[in-house]
Amino acid sequence: MHILQTKNLKKYYGEEPNIIRAVDDVDLSVNKGEFVAIVGNSGSGKSTLLHMIGGLDVPTSGSVVVREKELSQMKDEELSIFRRRNIGFVFQNYNLVPILNVYENIVLPVELDGATVDQNFMDEVVHVLGLEEKLKSMPNNLSGGQQQRVAIARALITKPAIVLADEPTGNLDSKSSADVLGLLKLSGEKFSQTIVMITHDWDIAILADRIVRLQDGRIIG
Amino acid sequence: MVSLFTASTNKIINRLADKSIRADKRRNLFIMTTIAFAACLIMVLALIVYGGTYQINQFYRGRFQAVVSIAEPEQIAALAGDEKIEQAGLTLTMRFKALQMGKERLHVTYYDETAFRMSSFELIQGRLPEAETEIAIPASYLEKKGIEAVLGQTVSLDLGQNVPSTYTVCGLIRDEGAGYTYEVLVSQVLLKSYFSGVKIPYAVMIRMAGSEDMEADELKQDILACMGKYGFDEADIRFSSSYFITYENVSTDRATTLGIGILIMIACSVVIYSLFYISVTGKVKEYGRLRVVGITQKQMKRLIQKESRKMSFVSIPLGIVCGCIIGYLILPGGWYWPNTVKFAVLTVFVMVITVRLSIRRPVRIAMSVSPVEAVRITTADTVKQGDAKKLRRRLTPRSLAKIxxxxxxxxxxxxxxxxxxTGILLMCAAAVMQSVDPEAMAHRNLKEREFIVYLSPEEDMLTSWASTYDRLQQNNPLSQDFIAKLTEEVQLRDLKSIRSCQANLFFPGNDDVDYGHTWEIVGLSRDYLESHQDALLSGTLDYDELVENQGIIIDDDGNMLKTYEHYEATVGDSVQIENDEGKKVPFQVMATVHWEDRLYGGCFIFVPEDLLPVIKAGTTNFSSLLAFNSGLEDISQADDIVYEICGANPDLEVGSIVEASAAYEHGLKEYMRRIYAIVVFISIFALINLSNTLMTGLVARQQELGMLRSIGLSNKQLAEMLRLEAFHYVLVTMAITLTVGTAAGYIFCRIFNQVGVFGEMQYTFPLLPVLAFFAALAVIALGYSVLAVRYCEKRTLSEYVKGMA
Structure with a gap:
């Protein structure tokens, strides 16, 4: 069963003859629980693709369907709500809210939705990611690896349909990178979580269940 | 001396400063607006205050300084020829009591050309009267009377001949018509006809030569000495109150200007400091990068100082030019180039110092930035050190706004x-202004009643004031019939009356002199004295004892006797009072008091009422003033009726709450306009600061807001969060304004009340000004949230997220 499907997805900038085809006719399907890595060089369009999958950017044409919902059909407000319930993001720069502690950063999407935090699930996620001792800490007092683990926890807490990770180890040293990736994969498996990760690093990509290669905005394998 | 190294790095520092200014246009706009605005304010303030002084000085340059009474023709000629006297002009108020024309009062006066020039009058049209039947009259008076104000208009007036005659208007006088009193100018021919067969008691207006730079006291002494040569003593000379009050006002105005100038500087400094502080703390990463590439702490300091100098270089002159234009438009008559240049230089100096002081701390912060800041992901600005006290708080747009x-x-x-x-300043100004009650001030002057009616006989040049007054009192119009008429027509109630007479008094030390000053002697009842024993300062208030010993009571709390008679009241002193037969009767000072009773405000000499006939044997009704309220619901109607009843009698003067309140209110409005203008100016600084804080916060948090939106913060929630964030400033400002501001306003009212500048004040919460202030803040907060959401929506979330990488 496809949890994510893109059809003829395009994102063009500018006009002919100087048109830039950032994403060009991409058809991609991801099954539930699958860990997919999208690999490509800088400028290959992987980030743009990820942003359109996450509803952060609007495609020039084509469609993105997440949990059988077509994102382009949604109004702004509806899309915001859909996003916080169905899509979790992990960014390269972690992007935690500096004025909230670790616990608050993790539960932020749930609380913004007016929902109650599933405390058992929360405990489990925190345990898996090894954050039990850091819940009261402020982001600035954490290492990069720890901050990224918090970001992963934040992405998982809403039990989203899909977690989108944008170069999650881009700012980490090799040891932290390995830790974070291991935890991301472990979390995915433990919570049957669908994960789409973009990276330019083949060594990281090989940890995924499936690798999609992107070049000049097109899938080449 | 500039070192070689400094000189060689000047170029790059200059370039960096230029780049920084260009890169942060919003901040610079705020800073430059603030500096320009402050410079403009200081300039406008200086130009208005000193321009006003200059204008007044120019106005009074040719104005009279003193009037000498009843001058002989030869004295007049001698005065005109004295080189110490710049100008001398003839004048005479024909009737010493104003002509009552319904509610309006007309002073009938003669001025020769010089005296007219030396007075504050101005002809809109026409010329001074020459023929016996010509008059010059204020256009506003004619308009009030429904008469077309044109030259050649005929007006029927009784100018002292006891029968109305028709006069032709040959000149229209400028008069704003704010009060009920007007000046009618007549010709010398009419004057000669009026005083036919009698020597005309001219007065001479004089102005001393070279008096522009004299101090007030020095000038007064100069006038007295000069007049003394011609046989005039102090009693013959009246100094121009408007001329000498101007001297005092100038120094008060200068102190006020200094005070307001300091307020503006404080307000401006806070904003500039805040703007630079926010800017510097927001640029820690950038400064860190500069430190990485090798900029020294001193160069960093020079960089920021250069930035501020470059901005000041543009904005201070801009502010000064704007200030000059505004100052000129407000007060074109006060424009004086040497003053303007002086103030411009001073403003530059003040503003440069203000800016320099304001950026001291931000400069230090920038200097202390370490190179490591360049590689930090979050800046120190947003970091909370240590662990949070609480594990979790409820996270909603509202709580996020609070955080x-x-x-x-x-x-x-x-x-x-x-x-x-700003809030506190507003509360102080508004509370004082709102607590001043023009009606209460009017009441205070009307003996705490709505109306006063008092004897005011027309002064006869050939008879003493006391005799004129006696003559009127012997046929006193303030009779029981008069009171009955008022009771019937305006439902007179709460009647208070003063029983008094006018007599010449000879105080110890001048009892041998033939001429005594006329004072009002008030008669007090037994009941009154018995119930006001607490007012006694020395002596006795025993009624019988006072009657038996021909005792007088003196209340000289205002030092009037000390000033005018050089007499300090002491129990046991003998004071001689001239009776209505011209004989001096000895009285003994038996008590000194201080009455709190407003009824006797302006009265200094008292006797038991049984002693009044001892002074004025021919008088039976000693009523001199009636103060009363009206039972009529419509006070304007009562006002019309009282004027109508009293207008029929030229010897009665009326004071009404309607007229007095209107006069006080007019003055108060003028005062309020100025005070609020200053508060508005100061509040603009605060609003610039608020706008800057909100906008800076928004710009600095773009990525964070993008992240929040990417994890599901909806636009509605974003708008709510930003709006509530802005409203926190509004709420806290409201709290400060309502607590500290209210307390400060109350204290100010108490102080003013004690000083008595505005009469008795009843603290009134300034609801409207406060609501207006809060509304302005709320509009900014709302406007901000709308603009902020639009600003956030301008870029897609993807762009924000890309910015995060």
């Missing part, structure tokens, strides 16, 4: 300081 509000305490405090300062 954001307090994330940078210093910035928040600075902004709140300037907003709170």
């Amino acid at each position: 954001n509000f307090s994330r940078n305490r210093k910035r928040t405090v600075l902004t709140l300081f300037s907003l709170g300062f």
Whole structure:
């Protein structure tokens, strides 16, 4: 069963003859629980693709369907709500809210939705990611690896349909990178979580269940 | 001396400063607006205050300084020829009592050309009267009377001949018509006809030569000495109150200007400091990068100082030019180039110092930035050190707004300081202004009643004032019939009356002199004395004892006797009072008192009422003033009736709450306009600061807001969060204004009340000004949230997220 499907997805900038085809006719399907890595060089369009999958950017044409919902059909407000319930993001720069502690950063999407935090699930996620001792800490007092683990926890807490990770180890040293990736994969498996990760690093990509290669905005394998 | 190294790095520092200014246009706009605005304000303030003084000085340059009474023709000629006297002009008020024309009063006066020039009058049209039947009259008076104000218009008036005659208007006088009193100018021919067969008692207006730079006291002494040569003593000379009050006002105005100037500087400093502080703390990463590439702490200091200098270089002159234009437009008559240049230089100096002081701390912060800041992901501005006290708080747009509000305490405090300062200032000004009650001030002057009616006989040049008054009192119009008429027509109630007479008094030390000053002697009842024993300062208030010993009571709390008679009241002194037969009767000072009773405000000499006939044997009705309220619901109607009843009698003067309140209110409005203008100016600084804080917070948090939106913060929630964040400033400012501001306003009212500048004040909460202030803040907060959401929506979330990488 496809949890994510893109059809003829395009994102063009500018006009002919100087048109830039950032994403060009991409058809991609991801099954539930699958860990997919999208690999490509800088400028290959992987980030743009990820942003359109996450509803952060609007495609020039084509469609993105997440949990059988077509994102382009949604109004702004509806899309915001859909996003916080169905899509979790992990960014390269972690992007935690500096004025909230670790616990608050993790539960932020749930609380913004007016929902109650599933405390058992929360405990489990925190345990898996090894954050039990850091819940009261402020982001600035954490290492990069720890901050990224918090970001992963934040992405998982809403039990989203899909977690989108944008170069999650881009700012980490090799040891932290390995830790974070291991935890991301472990979390995915433990919570049957669908994960789409973009990276330019083949060594990281090989940890995924499936690798999609992107070049000049097109899938080449 | 500039070192070689400094000189060689000047270029790059200059370039960096230029780049920084260009890169941060919004901040620079705020800073430059603030500096320009402050410079403009100081300039306008200086130009208005000193321009006003200059204008007044120019106005009074040719004005009279003193009037000498009843001059002989030869004295007049001698005065005109004295080179110490710049100008001398003839004048005479024909009737010493104004002509009552319904509610309006007309003073009938003659001025020769010189005296007219030396007075504050101005002809809109026409010329001074020459023929016996010509008059010059204020256009506003004619308009009030429904008569077309044109030259050649005929007006029927009784100018002293006891029968109305028709006069032709040959000149229209400029008069704003704010009060009920007007001046009618007549010709010398009419004067000669009026005083036919009698020597005309001219007065001479004089102005001393070279008096522009003299101090008030020096000038007065100069006038007295000069007049003394011609046989005039102090009693013959009246100094121009408007001329000499101007001297006092100038120094008061200068002190006020200095005070307001300092307020503006404080307000401006807070904003500039805050703007630079926010800018510097927001640029820690950038400064870190500069440190990485090798900029030294001193160069960093020079960089920021250069930035501020470059901005000041543009904005101070801009502010000064704007200030000059505004100052000129407000007061074109006060424009004086040497003053303007002086103030411009002073403003530059003040503003440069203000800016320099304001950026001291931000410069130090920038200097202390370490190179490591360049590689930090979050800046120190947004970092909370240590662990949180609480594990979790409820996270809603509302709570996020609250957390954001307090994330940078210093910035928040600075902004709140300037907003709170404005709020407190507003509360003080508004509370004082609103607590002043023009009606209460009017009541106070009307013996705490709505109306006063008092004897005011027309002064006869050939008879003494006391005799004229006696003659009127012997046929006193303030009779029981008169009171009965008022009772019937205006439902007179709460009647209070003064029983008194006018007599010449000879105080110890001048009892041998033939001429005594006329004072009002008030008669007090036994009941009154018995019930006011607490007012006694020395002596006795025993009625019988006072009657038996021909005792007088003196209340000289205002030092009037000390000033005018050089007499300090002491129990046991003998004071001689001239009776109505011209004989001096000895009285003994038996008590000194201080009455709190407003009824006797302006009265200094008292006797038991049984002693009044001892002074004035021919008088039976000693009523001199009636103070009363009207039972009529419509006070204007009562006002019309009282004027109508009293207008029929030229010897009665009326004071009404309607007229007095209107006069006080007019003055108060003028005062309020000025005070609020200053508060508005100060509040603009605070609003600039608030706008800057909000906008800076928004710009600095773009990525964070993008992240929040990417994890599901909807636009509605974003708008709610930003709006509530802004409203936190409004709420805290409201709290400061309502607590500290109210307390400060109350204290100010108490102080003013004690000083008595505005009469008795009843503290009134200034609801409307406060609501207006809060509304202005709310509009900014709402406007901000709308603009902020639009600003956030301008870029896609993807762009924000890309910015995060």
